[in-house]
Amino acid sequence: MKRNAQDMTLSSRRITRRALVMGGAQLGFGALLFGRMRHLQVDQADEFLLLAEENRIKVRLIAPARGVIYDRNGVALAGNEQIYRVSMIREDADDVDQVITNLRGLVRLDEEVLQRALREMDRRPHQSVTLADRLSWEDLSTIAVNVPALPGITPEVGLSRVYPLGRDYAHVVGYVGRVSERDIAEAETPDPLLQTPQFQIGKIGAERQLEGVLRGRAGARRVEQNAAGRIMRELGRTESSPGADVQLTIDAGLQNFTQARLGSESASAVVMDVRNGDIVAAVSSPSYDPNLFVEGISVPDYAALRDNDHRPLHNKIVQGLYPPGSTFKMVTLLAAMEAGEVNRGDTVYCGGHTTVSNRRFHCWKRGGHGWVDIAKSLRESCDVFFYEMAQRAGIERMARIARKLGLGVAHDLEMTSVSEGLIPDRQWKRARRGEEWVIGDSLNASIGQGFVLASPLQLAVMTARIASGLEINPRLVRSVDGIGRPSGVVGPLDMPRSWLDGARDGMYQVINARGGTAGRSKFELDGVKWAGKTGTSQVRNITAAERARGVFRNEDLPWERRDHALFVGYAPYDDPKYSVSVVVEHGGGGSKAAAPVARDIMLYALSGGIPPLEAYPAGQREEMELLLAGLNLHPGLSRRAGKSEA
Numbered sequence: 001m002k003r004n005a006q007d008m009t010l011s012s013r014r015i016t017r018r019a020l021v022m023g024g025a026q027l028g029f030g031a032l033l034f035g036r037m038r039h040l041q042v043d044q045a046d047e048f049l050l051l052a053e054e055n056r057i058k059v060r061l062i063a064p065a066r067g068v069i070y071d072r073n074g075v076a077l078a079g080n081e082q083i084y085r086v087s088m089i090r091e092d093a094d095d096v097d098q099v100i101t102n103l104r105g106l107v108r109l110d111e112e113v114l115q116r117a118l119r120e121m122d123r124r125p126h127q128s129v130t131l132a133d134r135l136s137w138e139d140l141s142t143i144a145v146n147v148p149a150l151p152g153i154t155p156e157v158g159l160s161r162v163y164p165l166g167r168d169y170a171h172v173v174g175y176v177g178r179v180s181e182r183d184i185a186e187a188e189t190p191d192p193l194l195q196t197p198q199f200q201i202g203k204i205g206a207e208r209q210l211e212g213v214l215r216g217r218a219g220a221r222r223v224e225q226n227a228a229g230r231i232m233r234e235l236g237r238t239e240s241s242p243g244a245d246v247q248l249t250i251d252a253g254l255q256n257f258t259q260a261r262l263g264s265e266s267a268s269a270v271v272m273d274v275r276n277g278d279i280v281a282a283v284s285s286p287s288y289d290p291n292l293f294v295e296g297i298s299v300p301d302y303a304a305l306r307d308n309d310h311r312p313l314h315n316k317i318v319q320g321l322y323p324p325g326s327t328f329k330m331v332t333l334l335a336a337m338e339a340g341e342v343n344r345g346d347t348v349y350c351g352g353h354t355t356v357s358n359r360r361f362h363c364w365k366r367g368g369h370g371w372v373d374i375a376k377s378l379r380e381s382c383d384v385f386f387y388e389m390a391q392r393a394g395i396e397r398m399a400r401i402a403r404k405l406g407l408g409v410a411h412d413l414e415m416t417s418v419s420e421g422l423i424p425d426r427q428w429k430r431a432r433r434g435e436e437w438v439i440g441d442s443l444n445a446s447i448g449q450g451f452v453l454a455s456p457l458q459l460a461v462m463t464a465r466i467a468s469g470l471e472i473n474p475r476l477v478r479s480v481d482g483i484g485r486p487s488g489v490v491g492p493l494d495m496p497r498s499w500l501d502g503a504r505d506g507m508y509q510v511i512n513a514r515g516g517t518a519g520r521s522k523f524e525l526d527g528v529k530w531a532g533k534t535g536t537s538q539v540r541n542i543t544a545a546e547r548a549r550g551v552f553r554n555e556d557l558p559w560e561r562r563d564h565a566l567f568v569g570y571a572p573y574d575d576p577k578y579s580v581s582v583v584v585e586h587g588g589g590g591s592k593a594a595a596p597v598a599r600d601i602m603l604y605a606l607s608g609g610i611p612p613l614e615a616y617p618a619g620q621r622e623e624m625e626l627l628l629a630g631l632n633l634h635p636g637l638s639r640r641a642g643k644s645e646a
Contacts, residue, residue, distance in 0.1 A: 174205020277488020378506025532569025
C-alpha cells in the first residue's frame with residue numbers, strides 16, 4: 001500500500017525527533033565520559049601517579065653507622081664491622097616456600113634462624129626480614145647473580161657491633177642486641193629504624209644509656225622494582241647520619257690490668273681520679289664476652305653464665321651492695337668529730353668488747369686493743385672505739401656524713417641499674433621495718449655492718465672525697481663527638497680540713513705504721529706513699545659457741561659463707577691523684593685478699609704501666625715478679641712502667 005505525502009512527512013518528523021534525542025543522549029554521555037576522564041587524568045593525576053609509583057618504586061631506609069666508643073687514649077672499645085646478609089619481604093614473593101627452596105640450593109640456611117624469620121614474616125609481611133646473616137662474600141655474590149629467580153630476596157651489606165677488647169668492658173660499655181617487640185613498645189617515639197631488619201640497639205651499660213647519641217639518623221633510597229621484585233635502578237638517595245663518637249674516661253691499659261689482677265675471683269674494683277672525678281678503671285669479675293649477645297646468645301652459653309655462682313652477668317661495680325665493714329669507720333669518726341665528741345688526743349679503752357643493753361658487742365681482737373686514740377682506732381681497726389663514737393654521734397649524724405661522702409646515693413653515671421645502696425636512719429627503719437631504732441643498730445652501723453650497704457663505686461667516691469676535700473662526683477663520659485663533658489668537681493666539701501686530716505692520718509698509718517692492718521701492702525714508688533683502710537664484712541652471724549671455741553676461721557667454711565674482703569685507699573698521700581676500692585666476695589680478710597690487689601692496681605695507675613719490682617718491699621719482689629708475669633694481659637695494651645698517663 002502506498003503511503004501518501006502527509007504520512008511520509010509525519011514519519012520523517014518522527015525519525016528526526018528520535019535522531020535528535022538519540023544524538024543528544026549520545027552527546028550527553030560523551031560529555032559525561034569526557035568529564036570523568038578529565039577528572040581522572042587531570043584532577044586526580046597526582047594521586048594515581050603516586051599509586052602507580054608505589055607499585056614500582058620502593059623506599060628503603062639506610063641504617064646509620066653506630067658511633068664508636070673509645071677509651072680516654074683513643075683505643076676503640078666498641079666499633080662496627082661489615083657483614084653480608086640476605087633478607088626477604090613476604091609481600092614481594094609469589095611463592096615463599098619455593099623461593100626459600102631455591103635459596104637453600106645456593107647457600108646453607110640455619111634452620112632455627114629460618115623458622116624465627118618465617119614467624120616474623122607472618123607478623124610483618126610488608127617488612128624486610130633477615131633469613132641469613134654473616135654470609136661470606138662468595139655466598140652473597142651467588143645470591144646476587146640469582147636474584148631474578150628469587151622474588152622478594154635482597155642481598156645486603158650491613159654493619160654489626162663488635163667489641164675488640166671483649167671481657168674487659170662488658171659491664172661498663174655493655175652490649176647491643178637485635179630490636180625486640182618490647183624495645184619497640186617501650187620507645188616513647190618509635191623510630192622507623194627499629195623496624196629495620198637486624199637493627200641493633202643498646203641493651204645494657206653505656207650502649208643503652210647513650211643510645212640517643214650513638215644511634216644516628218636514618219637515610220633513605222628510592223629504588224625501582226620490576227614485577228618480580230628485582231631492583232632495576234636507584235632513583236634517589238639521602239645519606240644517613242652516623243651516630244656520635246663517645247670517649248670514656250676509662251684507661252684501657254689500667255682496665256685490662258685490673259681485670260687480669262682480679263683473675264677468677266668474684267670481685268670488683270673501681271679507680272677514680274680525685275682531681276676531676278674521672279673513672280679510670282671499673283671492673284666486675286668474672287666477666288663475659290659481650291660479642292656473644294650481639295647476634296643473640298645461644299641457650300647453652302647463656303645458661304653457663306646464668307648458673308655460675310660467681311655471677312658474671314651481675315655488674316658488681318654499681319649493683320653489688322655489700323656491708324662496707326671497717327671501710328665505713330671514717331664515716332663514724334667524722335660524725336663524732338662533727339658532734340664535737342672526740343678530739344685528736346682523746347682515747348677509749350678496748351677490752352675486747354663493750355656491753356650495751358645487756359648485749360655484748362665484740363671487737364675483732366678478742367683480747368682487745370687497750371687504750372685507743374683516733375690514729376690507732378683506724379690503724380688497728382678497733383671496733384670498740386667506734387662503738388663508743390656511734391653512741392656519742394648518733395645515727396642521724398652518721399647517716400648525714402655518709403651521704404655527704406657519697407654513700408646512699410645513686411650516682412648519675414652512664415651505666416644501667418646504678419644502686420643507691422642503703423644508709424639507714426630512724427625514719428627508714430620505722431617506714432621499712434615498722435620498728436623503732438635501737439642503740440644496737442647504731443653500734444652495728446658504726447663498723448659498717450647491720451643495715452648499711454654500699455657499692456664499690458660509692459666506696460671509691462667516699463675515699464676520693466676524703467682524700468681531696470672536694471665534693472666530687474664520678475664521671476664516665478669524657479666527650480661526645482669531641483665536645484667535652486663537665487668535670488665531676490662540684491666544689492669544696494663542707495667539712496673542716498682538721499676533721500679530714502684526722503681520718504687521713506689514720507688511713508696513712510693503716511699501711512705505713514707498725515701494727516697497721518695493711519702493712520704488707522705498702523709500697524715505695526719514687527718515694528710515694530699511700531693511705532687506705534681494710535674492711536671485712538660478715539655474711540653470717542657468729543654464734544656464742546663458735547666464739548667460745550674460736551672456730552670461725554674463713555678457711556674452715558664453704559666459699560659462700562666466708563666474709564667479704566674490702567679495701568679503700570688513695571695515693572699519693574701528700575698529693576692525692578687516685579682513689580681505689582676493691583671488694584672480693586667471700587675473700588676473707590681485707591688485709592689479705594683485697595689490699596694487695598688494690599696496691600698493684602694503684603701502682604699501675606701511678607706509674608702508667610706494669611708496676612716496677614722496685615716499688616715493692618724487697619722481701620716480696622720475687623713473688624710479685626712471678627705474679628705479674630703470669631697475668632693474662634692484652635698484648636696491645638700492656639706496657640712497662642715509665643709511660644705515665646696524660
